[in-house]
Amino acid sequence: MESQKLDALIVGAGFGGVYQLKKLRDAGFHVKLIESGSDYGGVWYWNRYPGARVDSAIPVYEFSDPALWKDWHWTQRFPGSAEIRAYFKTVADKWDLRKDTEFNTYVNSAIWNDESKTWRVSTANGKVFTTQFFLPNTGFAAKRHTPDFKGIDRFKGTWVHSSYWPKEEPYLKGRKIAVIGTGSTGLQLTQDLAPLASEFVLFQRTPNLALPMKQEEYPPGSETQCIPGEAYPALFAGRAESYAGFDFSFMPVKTFDHDEKERQETYQKLWDHGDFRFWLATYQDMLFDDRANTEAYNFWRDKVRARLDDERLKDKFAPMEKPHAFGCKRVSLENGFYELFNKKNVHLVDVNETPITEVTPAGIKTTEKEWEFDYIVCATGFDAITGGILQMNVEGINGLKLKDKWMDGTKTFLGLSVADFPNMFFTYGPQAPTAFCNGPSCAELQGTWIVDLLSSMRQKKQEVVNASAEAEKTWAESIWAIANTSLIPTTKSWYMGDNIPGKRREPLIYLGGVPTYYSTINECASKNYEGFRFS
Numbered sequence: 001m002e003s004q005k006l007d008a009l010i011v012g013a014g015f016g017g018v019y020q021l022k023k024l025r026d027a028g029f030h031v032k033l034i035e036s037g038s039d040y041g042g043v044w045y046w047n048r049y050p051g052a053r054v055d056s057a058i059p060v061y062e063f064s065d066p067a068l069w070k071d072w073h074w075t076q077r078f079p080g081s082a083e084i085r086a087y088f089k090t091v092a093d094k095w096d097l098r099k100d101t102e103f104n105t106y107v108n109s110a111i112w113n114d115e116s117k118t119w120r121v122s123t124a125n126g127k128v129f130t131t132q133f134f135l136p137n138t139g140f141a142a143k144r145h146t147p148d149f150k151g152i153d154r155f156k157g158t159w160v161h162s163s164y165w166p167k168e169e170p171y172l173k174g175r176k177i178a179v180i181g182t183g184s185t186g187l188q189l190t191q192d193l194a195p196l197a198s199e200f201v202l203f204q205r206t207p208n209l210a211l212p213m214k215q216e217e218y219p220p221g222s223e224t225q226c227i228p229g230e231a232y233p234a235l236f237a238g239r240a241e242s243y244a245g246f247d248f249s250f251m252p253v254k255t256f257d258h259d260e261k262e263r264q265e266t267y268q269k270l271w272d273h274g275d276f277r278f279w280l281a282t283y284q285d286m287l288f289d290d291r292a293n294t295e296a297y298n299f300w301r302d303k304v305r306a307r308l309d310d311e312r313l314k315d316k317f318a319p320m321e322k323p324h325a326f327g328c329k330r331v332s333l334e335n336g337f338y339e340l341f342n343k344k345n346v347h348l349v350d351v352n353e354t355p356i357t358e359v360t361p362a363g364i365k366t367t368e369k370e371w372e373f374d375y376i377v378c379a380t381g382f383d384a385i386t387g388g389i390l391q392m393n394v395e396g397i398n399g400l401k402l403k404d405k406w407m408d409g410t411k412t413f414l415g416l417s418v419a420d421f422p423n424m425f426f427t428y429g430p431q432a433p434t435a436f437c438n439g440p441s442c443a444e445l446q447g448t449w450i451v452d453l454l455s456s457m458r459q460k461k462q463e464v465v466n467a468s469a470e471a472e473k474t475w476a477e478s479i480w481a482i483a484n485t486s487l488i489p490t491t492k493s494w495y496m497g498d499n500i501p502g503k504r505r506e507p508l509i510y511l512g513g514v515p516t517y518y519s520t521i522n523e524c525a526s527k528n529y530e531g532f533r534f535s
């Protein structure tokens, strides 16, 4: 089969992929972007369920290029998924991306050829690419997870996974609706669907310790949207200085450095601000010290319990004893979520107490009763972080399969590359600050580093780059060591691979924070890319 020959092939048209397409093309590379969806947006292309919206406040959640932000106006502090897709269309037009993008193109395999020193990438629609550099930008949520619910295919109503929402909006008003899962998606769906439904049931396995979003409207035509444009460049530059790539960071104070009064006032201020500040701009020991963590949880718990009428619901959503370390499972932002359960037709089922036994033609059967539904939404998440890259069937030197290499533990160098998988670099993947880094921030920080490396190789006439096994081993070990200083491993979450039956339990994320990560990858570059071998 005739293949398209390229310098670089990017997979995935989310923030990471489109940024690298623009930058590599500007640097003179012959580059192409392929994407399995039919438009730009990445997770925002796929996640179009009712209520889907970002929980990073703008303007931090966008590219720093003034050619983009100068004329762009968001209409909300936390824009919805459709508005983010519209933003991507503007990016595609202004950066002239379409001529180098192929949609509806799903990668079946990517195989390194050690003789030609190229990757051969084959796709489900019969295309073949031969490329010097292979750049997966598949993000952390490319492989959806639907638990194996017995009988689900016999269900007479409609069931969907949240990230595969029908393009033609289903008519849901007055219907009986179930949502399974209480992650960010389950909460957002509940907020939009519970008010429509005649009967609504949320199936919860673990409570989501959600924070108030404090949405704001920025009507079209208004002059500014929270901060003036002159402040943008400093704000974007500051993302590299923030633990999670935002425009805020942890306070340089520990929880018990403050007395009770000052601590409560501090919590209240963070609470009132909305967004992730109560999680990621709070006392610096909150994610690292259990007593500090419990103090934050107790404040959160009392706020939430006060919003619920029913004692049982108080204990289910916000138990007196913390159910897990606060902030060690992805915190979500909510808008009136808890109050919805004060209504008679909105129910919570705790699947630990009354497990789902099967899906029947009429609905969902638990050990307690059978619930009837017209519509079931599985908001059951993703094979996060590693799933997207592994499902592409990647093979490195001597036919080494990535899934075999990672069988006894994920190993990367700098969360960007894998030894014996030469000329392959990914963003927002395993062992990088992924998920603890605002998406566009990491797209730019990691993307720039990758483009600089490729440009440097071209200048030095180097063909192949491969991470050394020793450097990779050291990096992989440091991931556990850093994680063990935090409370993250104490909690079951997709950060640790816990949500997928049979998946290895390990910290999938670099938890040292964006500033340390950024200085580490930059130091590697400044030392002639120490830890990499070139030929």
Ligand code: N01
Pocket (backbone or CB within 6 Å): 052, 053, 054, 055, 056, 141, 147, 162, 180, 181, 182, 183, 184, 185, 186, 188, 203, 204, 205, 206, 330, 351, 379, 380, 381, 382, 435, 494, 499
């Ligand atoms: O997925 P999740 P998500 N029976 O994995 C439950 C980002 N995001 O789509 O917690 C019953 O978080 C599972 O239970 P448990 C964000 O980073 C961002 O919600 O494992 N329940 C959990 O409650 C987010 O973290 C935005 O015990 C089962 C839920 O399903 C990430 O995407 C919006 C089950 C899955 O939650 C993923 O979020 C949306 C079973 N067999 C998403 N299996 C914004 O920016 C799983 N569950 C706002």
